[in-house]
Each structure stands twice: as C-alpha cells, then as structure tokens.
Amino acid sequence: MTQRLVEAFDANFFSLFTAEVTLFIGLILLILIPNLGKGTFRLPGTQARIPWFLGGQRYEWNANPRLPSLIALLIMVSATIQMGMRVFSENDAILVHATGDASVRILSANPFSNLMEFFFFLALTLVILASINRLDVKNPKDKSISTLYNNRRQADFYILILTCALGMSVVALAENLFVLFVGLELASFSTYILVAFNKESKAGSESGMKYFIVGSAASGVGLYGLSLLYLWSGSLQIDILAEAWAGIGQETLPYVALGLVLVGFGFKISAAPFHFAAPDAYAGAPSTISGLLATASKAMGMIGIIKILLVITQPEALEGSAIWLWTIALLSVITMFWGNLAALGSDNPKRMLAYSSVAHAGYMLAAITAAGLWNISGDVSAQDDAIQASRTVLAAILFHLGVLIAFKLGAFLVLSVLEMESDVKSSDAIAGLAKRSPMLAVAMFIFMLSLAGVPPLSGFLSKLLVLLGIIKVAIANSASSSFLGMDVHWVWGLALAMGVNSAISVYYYLRVGVVMFFHEPVESRQGPLPRGSMIRISIAICVILTVGLGVAGEFLLDVCRSAADYLMPMMRGL
Amino acid sequence: MLVSGLSAILFVMGLWGAFTRKNAIIVLMCLELMLNAANLQFVAAGVYHGDTAGWIYTVFAIAIAAAEVAIGLAILLSVFNQHETIRLDDINLLRN
Numbered sequence: 001m002t003q004r005l006v007e008a009f010d011a012n013f014f015s016l017f018t019a020e021v022t023l024f025i026g027l028i029l030l031i032l033i034p035n036l037g038k039g040t041f042r043l044p045g046t047q048a049r050i051p052w053f054l055g056g057q058r059y060e061w062n063a064n065p066r067l068p069s070l071i072a073l074l075i076m077v078s079a080t081i082q083m084g085m086r087v088f089s090e091n092d093a094i095l096v097h098a099t100g101d102a103s104v105r106i107l108s109a110n111p112f113s114n115l116m117e118f119f120f121f122l123a124l125t126l127v128i129l130a131s132i133n134r135l136d137v138k139n140p141k142d143k144s145i146s147t148l149y150n151n152r153r154q155a156d157f158y159i160l161i162l163t164c165a166l167g168m169s170v171v172a173l174a175e176n177l178f179v180l181f182v183g184l185e186l187a188s189f190s191t192y193i194l195v196a197f198n199k200e201s202k203a204g205s206e207s208g209m210k211y212f213i214v215g216s217a218a219s220g221v222g223l224y225g226l227s228l229l230y231l232w233s234g235s236l237q238i239d240i241l242a243e244a245w246a247g248i249g250q251e252t253l254p255y256v257a258l259g260l261v262l263v264g265f266g267f268k269i270s271a272a273p274f275h276f277a278a279p280d281a282y283a284g285a286p287s288t289i290s291g292l293l294a295t296a297s298k299a300m301g302m303i304g305i306i307k308i309l310l311v312i313t314q315p316e317a318l319e320g321s322a323i324w325l326w327t328i329a330l331l332s333v334i335t336m337f338w339g340n341l342a343a344l345g346s347d348n349p350k351r352m353l354a355y356s357s358v359a360h361a362g363y364m365l366a367a368i369t370a371a372g373l374w375n376i377s378g379d380v381s382a383q384d385d386a387i388q389a390s391r392t393v394l395a396a397i398l399f400h401l402g403v404l405i406a407f408k409l410g411a412f413l414v415l416s417v418l419e420m421e422s423d424v425k426s427s428d429a430i431a432g433l434a435k436r437s438p439m440l441a442v443a444m445f446i447f448m449l450s451l452a453g454v455p456p457l458s459g460f461l462s463k464l465l466v467l468l469g470i471i472k473v474a475i476a477n478s479a480s481s482s483f484l485g486m487d488v489h490w491v492w493g494l495a496l497a498m499g500v501n502s503a504i505s506v507y508y509y510l511r512v513g514v515v516m517f518f519h520e521p522v523e524s525r526q527g528p529l530p531r532g533s534m535i536r537i538s539i540a541i542c543v544i545l546t547v548g549l550g551v552a553g554e555f556l557l558d559v560c561r562s563a564a565d566y567l568m569p570m571m572r573g574l
Numbered sequence: 575m576l577v578s579g580l581s582a583i584l585f586v587m588g589l590w591g592a593f594t595r596k597n598a599i600i601v602l603m604c605l606e607l608m609l610n611a612a613n614l615q616f617v618a619a620g621v622y623h624g625d626t627a628g629w630i631y632t633v634f635a636i637a638i639a640a641a642e643v644a645i646g647l648a649i650l651l652s653v654f655n656q657h658e659t660i661r662l663d664d665i666n667l668l669r670n
Contacts, residue, residue: 178631192645199652206665209653213601213662216642217592220608223635224585227615230631231578233625280668494604 003093008258010104016094016109019082019117020169026075034155036062065154069132070094072158076128076165076294087114087559093566105175105237105382113172113561116303120168123296123405124161126538130288130413133420133532137318157197164190164292171300177226177236177261180304181219188215191297195285203423205282214268214277222264228257232426242312242570254324261308268301269361270354279346282354287419290350292410294357299401303366303442310372311570312392329369329494335363336501343508347426353411356451359501360404366494367397367466370473373491374571385476389570393469394426394564399557400462403549407450407459410542415446418541422529432514432521438530440536441516441544452509453502458549460565462500465557470495476529577618585611598653598660602646609639 006012014021015427039056040049091111098104122544157304163186192215196208232253233244248254263274270278283291313324333457341360346352374383417440418429434441449461474491595601612618613632620628650660657665 021604038634178634182638183632185641189629189641189645192649194647196652199656202656202667205649205652205656205669208649209598212646212649212670213592213598216605217589217608218645220592220605220612221589223612224581224615226633227581227619229611230628231615231619231622234619234625236631283668555604 002353003095006094006096007099008096011100011455013096013161019086019121020078020080020166020173022075022082023053023162023166023169026079027072027159027166029075029124029154030071030159030162031133033062034058034068036240037133042403051151066132068155068507069128070161073125073128073132073161075162076121076125078079079153079165080118080125083121087111087118090114091562106179107170107173107188108175109173111281111559111566112398113529115279115563116172116557117169118295119299119402119405120165120172123292123299124165126405126413126541127288127411128161129288129538130416130535131161132534133530149556150244150267153406157194158469158505160190160194161292162295163187164194164304168296169304174236174307175243177229177238177308180307181223181226181264184222184300184304185219186266186495187300188219188268188295188514189291191293192216192542193494194289194292195281196387197286197289198284201284201423203284204286205284208279210277211281211285214274218267218274221260223444225260225262225264228253228260232257238307238311245313249461251461257321258308258313258324259327262305265301265304266331267309268304269298269364270358271331271365272358272359272421274339275335275358275361278358279342279354280356283348283350285422287412287416290354291409294353294412296331296407298357298361298404302368302401305365305368306394306397309368310567313367314571325369328365328372329490332362332369332494333497334362334363335359336497338362340501344504347428348423348424349415349512352570353408353415354510356505357408358504360400362501363463363466363498364397364400366498367393367400369398369494371571373477376570386473387572388407389469389476390402390571391473391561391564391568392472393466395560396465396469396565398464398560398563399553402556403450403458403462403553403562405459406542406545407447407548408453410539410546411444411447411451413539413542414440414447417532417535417539418525419534420535427512427524427554429525430516433516436521436527438541441527443539445514446543446546447513447514448509450550452506456547456550458546458553458555459549462555463498467495467498470498490543577614581611581618583616584608596662598650598662602650604645605646606639606643609635609642613639618669621646 006016035054037054037058039052039054041052042049069080081182092150093108093110095105096107098106104448112481143479167185167187167190170186171180174180174183192208192212195206195211198282198439199208226236229241232251233241235241243256267274282293302375309324309328336359339355342437343352343359345354371390371393374386413422415429420425430444434446446457453463470491474495475488477491588611589651591604592601592608594648595604616628616632620626639643653665654660658670659665
C-alpha cells in the first residue's frame with residue numbers, strides 16, 4: 001500500500017474528496033433552492049425595484065414541497081456511488097496535512113475510512129429514500145399555515161441528514177482526535193434535532209430532550225477527557241498519541257483521560273451503562289431516524305472506539321493494557337445481558353429494537369476486546385496466530401457494522417410504514433400484519449430472523465464470523481494463560497456469553513413473528529396500510545441486501561479484510 | 575497545575591449538576607460548565623506545552639458549546655410547548 005501526502009486545500013485536495021465535496025454542494029443547494037423566489041428590493045429614495053431572487057413567492061419549478069427530498073436523494077446517491085467506487089477500486093492511503101507542515105496530520109482517506117463512509121452513505125441514502133413518504137407533504141395550492149409550515153420543514157429535515165453525513169465522514173477521516181470530536185458533534189447535533197423532529201407530539205419532544213441532555217453530557221465528558229489527554233501528551237494527533245502511549249510509565253492521568261473519552265463514545269454506541277437514553281430516544285423519534293441512530297450513528301461510535309482503543313492504546317504488553325481489556329470485556333458482557341433481558345420485557349417494538357441494538361453493541365465490544373488481544377500471549381511462536389485471529393475479528397466487526405444497516409434499518413423502516421397511520425406504541429401495532437400486508441410481514445420476519453442470526457441470512461454470517469474470530473483469538477492465546485485455575489483463556493467467556501445471549505434473543509425476535517402472523521389486527525388498525533411506495537422500495541433493498549449478503553457476501557468481506565489489513569499495522573505500531 | 579485543579583472542580587460541578595438538578599435550564603448550564611472546564615484545560619495545557627493548537631481547540635470548542643446551547647434551548651422550547659413544564663421529573667411519558 002502506498003501513502004500519498006496532500007496539503008490541505010490545495011488543488012489536489014478537492015479532487016480527492018469528491019464525495020464529501022458533493023455533500024457540501026448539496027447542503028448549499030438545499031439551503032438555496034427552496035428559498036429562490038420573486039423577491040425584490042427597492043432602491044432607497046426611488047421606486048425602482050431590483051429583482052433579488054431570494055424570498056418572496058416561489059417560482060413554479062421550486063414550489064413543489066417534494067423538491068428538497070429529491071435534491072437530497074440525488075446528492076446522497078451520487079455520494080454513495082462515488083464512495084463505492086473508491087472502496088472497490090482505490091487501495092491507497094491519502095494523508096492530508098496542514099499547509100507547510102507535513103507532520104501535522106488532519107485527515108486520512110484509507111481503505112478503512114472509505115469503507116465506513118460507504119456504510120454511512122448507504123444507510124443515509126436508505127433513510128432519505130424512506131423519508132420521502134414519511135413526512136406529511138400536502139399540495140402546494142393548499143395555503144393553510146400548517147401545510148406551509150410542514151412543507152418548509154421538508155428542507156430542514158434533509159439539510160440535517162446531509163449535515164449528519166458530513167459529520168460522520170469527518171469522523172471516519174479524522175487523524176486527530178479533536179477533528180474526530182468536531183465531526184462527532186456535527187453528526188450528533190443533527191441527530192439531536194432529528195430525534196426531536198416530531199415536535200408536535202409529546203413523545204417526540206420528550207425523547208429529543210432526553211437524548212440531547214444525556215448525549216451532550218456524554219460529549220462534555222468526552223471533551224474533558226480529550227483535554228486531559230492533551231495535557232498529558234501535548235498533542236491530540238493519533239499517531240503521536242499512539243507513540244506516547246507505547247512509552248507510557250507509571251501514570252494515572254492517561255488512563256483517567258482514556259476512561260472519560262470512552263464514556264463519550266460509549267454513549268454513541270449505546271453501551272451499558274450509558275444506554276439509558278437510547279430506548280426513549282428510539283421510541284419517540286421518527287422510525288427512520290431511529291434506524292439511523294441504530295446503524296450509522298452506532299458505526300460512528302465504533303470508529304471512535306476502534307481508533308482510540310486499538311490504534312492509540314495498542315496493547316503492547318499485558319501489564320499496560322490489561323486494564324482496558326478487562327474493563328471493555330466486562331462492559332460488553334453487561335451490555336449484552338442488559339440489552340437482551342430488557343428487550344425480553346418490552347412490549348413496544350421500537351423499544352425492543354432499541355434494546356436489541358444495545359445487545360449488538362455488546363457483541364461488538366466483545367469483538368473489540370478480542371481484537372485487542374493480538375499481543376497478549378507474549379511468546380513469539382503464538383504471535384502470528386494471534387495477529388491473524390485479531391485480523392479476522394476486526395474484519396468481522398466491520399462486516400457486522402455493514403450488514404446491520406440492511407436488517408436493523410429495514411426493521412425500523414417496516415415500523416415507519418405503520419407509523420404513517422398512527423404512532424407505534426405497543427405490539428398491537430404489528431398484530432396481524434400478515435393479514436394486512438403479507439409482503440411487509442415477510443420482510444419484517446426476515447429482518448427478525450437475521451437479527452436473531454438464522455442461516456442463510458447475513459445476520460447469521462456476521463454473528464458467526466464474530467464468534468469464530470473470538471474463538472480463534474481464544475485458541476491462539478489459551479496456551480499462555482489460565483482463568484480461575486482452569487487451563488482456558490478468559491476470552492472463551494466472551495464467546496460463551498455471546499452464545500447464551502444469542503439464544504435469549506431468539507425468543508423476542510421470534511415473538512414478533514408470532515404477533516404478526518397469528519394475532520388478529522386490533523380495532524384501530526384494520527384496513528389496508530398506507531402506500532408509501534418509496535419506503536417499500538427501500539425495504540425491498542434492505543431485504544435484498546439481507547439475503548444477498550448472507551449467501552454471497554464474500555466480496556464485502558474481502559473489502560472488510562483489506563480495511564482490517566490497513567488497521568493491523570497501525571495497531572501493532574508499525 | 576492550579577488551572578487544571580480549577581478546571582477539574584468546574585467539571586465535577588457540571589457533571590454533578592447535570593445528573594442531580596431537576597430544572598432543564600440549570601442542567602443546560604451545567605453542561606456548559608463541563609465544556610468550559612475542558613476549554614480552560616486546553617488553554618492551560620497549550621501554555622504548558624508551548625503549543626498553540628490547544629488555543630485553536632478552545633475556539634472550536636466554544637463554537638461547539640454555542641451550537642449546543644442553541645439546539646438545547648430550541649428543544650426545551652418545544653418540550654415546554656407540549657408538556658407545559660421543564661422539570662425533568664415531570665416529563666416521563668415514555669417510561670413504560
């Protein structure tokens with residue numbers, strides 16, 4: 001792999017980041033185009049009126065309230081295609097450094113960041129496609145205040161989604177923890193507003209407030225942790241921090257800082273004990289946005305955790321890194337059990353999916369712990385195996401983050417069709433769905449099976465890969481360590497916890513199927529479902545991806561492996 | 575050292591307030607306190623290391639804090655429109 005150095009904002013810079021530039025242009029277009037109109041202003045002291053083109057009555061062509069959604073869709077699809085081409089053709093790493101100083105790194109486009117950005121853009125494209133039907137758009141001839149108001153809010157919604165995409169790509173590209181933090185905040189602020197977007201409902205505003213307060217408390221803690229890291233090392237650049245961490249002595253400051261920073265990212269992936277706001281936020285937000293939080297936003301938090309835990313605090317030796325390995329292992333087990341047990345007891349499908357997303361965060365944290373164990377065994381003969389095993393786990397995490405978009409988002413999209421008639425508050429909403437719309441019920445059932453991990457769906461493949469990776473790590477390390485007097489490595493415990501949790505989760509996923517296929521529809525939800533052709537198209541895409549990546553996911557897995565190959569040398573400090 | 579201690583005190587005050595106070599406006603102020611503790615630390619650490627990057631981080635963090643207040647107040651307004659209160663204990667529709 002070759003590395004190319006590029007100066008920030010020189011001629012090459014913009015041609016290398018075409019997808020992000022497209023997003024930025026799209027943002028400007030989304031702000032400008034709905035505001036173009038026959039506005040004029042009068043020259044002071046005269047009667048002459050000069051056309052000003054902003055404000056006033058809109059023209060015929062931009063009066064359509066659906067226009068912002070179409071612009072956003074166009075921009076997002078083109079960004080996704082560009083990013084897809086980058087993922088499948090480009091293998092170089094591009095380092096962007098500050099003007100005149102090559103040692104100050106800002107951004108880096110590499111196989112890992114390209115892949116993550118591709119996932120983000122794909123998820124956001126599906127969200128935009130589904131949202132075209134989701135928001136209430138009325139005929140522009142209807143001049144009532146609420147209609148005009150709603151039609152104007154169309155533009156706001158898509159501006160926020162594009163901002164979110166931009167923030168997420170900054171997180172993926174960042175080579176400096178503060179840049180990463182700014183991107184994280186940009187994406188978080190958009191999601192705070194998007195969660196509270198149904199501000200005319202009690203649930204919408206309440207969920208927005210809870211998500212905002214807990215989220216900004218977490219990011220405040222994270223920022224304070226960053227400031228402590230900066231105090232300790234004098235720089236927040238990832239490679240400098242990694243070097244400083246390798247030479248760490250008997251200090252407590254960096255560990256305190258690391259813990260505080262992890263709180264910030266732990267909230268983003270909704271890991272226990274920072275998951276309390278997640279079920280409320282998912283339940284009150286529009287379903288498409290809940291899907292966004294459960295997939296793209298979670299992947300964004302995982303990038304932060306991968307960059308901090310695996311790249312910066314490379315587990316050089318058992319003494320230095322055992323603290324975080326044990327902590328994250330413990331947290332992952334707590335998160336899995338908490339998520340799954342809470343999901344068992346929740347009747348609202350949106351809350352159930354929120355808790356299942358907490359459980360999935362637990363699986364991913366377990367996998368991160370396993371990936372961090374590449375050097376723990378200490379003896380050289382076993383090290384090659386351990387490195388191979390961590391690479392497998394890392395690729396499995398990335399693959400899981402990718403396929404999660406297909407079935408987690410898809411499940412929320414099915415709920416959003418139901419939300420078009422009335423709010424989804426309990427399992428009554430999906431009762432008898434099979435009688436009302438067999439296609440949707442089958443789609444939802446496929447998503448549930450995939451979440452539960454039933455072959456041949458992609459959820460099965462990703463869970464199997466994660467589990468196999470953890471077991472591989474356990475085998476590679478088991479020669480060197482014993483646990484509770486037995487000759488087994490404690491990573492086996494993670495694999496066991498994951499297996500037990502998968503078994504628990506099957507119950508509540510399949511219960512959705514029972515409610516859909518065997519219960520009678522409730523009084524208030526009898527007739528045919530709202531049409532929502534765009535939502536149905538995106539659900540169909542999700543079904544195709546869920547099944548297709550399960551049986552023929554090898555090409556995506558190859559890309560994930562090459563991204564893991566890029567990360568491994570960084571983890572090993574090479 | 576002194577400034578770090580001060581910022582640690584500010585941070586703990588903010589964190590403690592954000593989780594114990596019941597008035598949403600005061601919670602918002604506590605969140606700001608946390609961000610400002612980080613700002614203070616960045617400036618102090620910048621001086622300590624002789625590195626201007628810390629000061630630039632502070633400028634960005636102030637902008638972030640301003641955006642956060644704007645969003646927070648907007649969300650609180652919509653909450654007040656719906657629930658007619660911003661006492662966090664009284665807003666518990668979603669807990670089932």
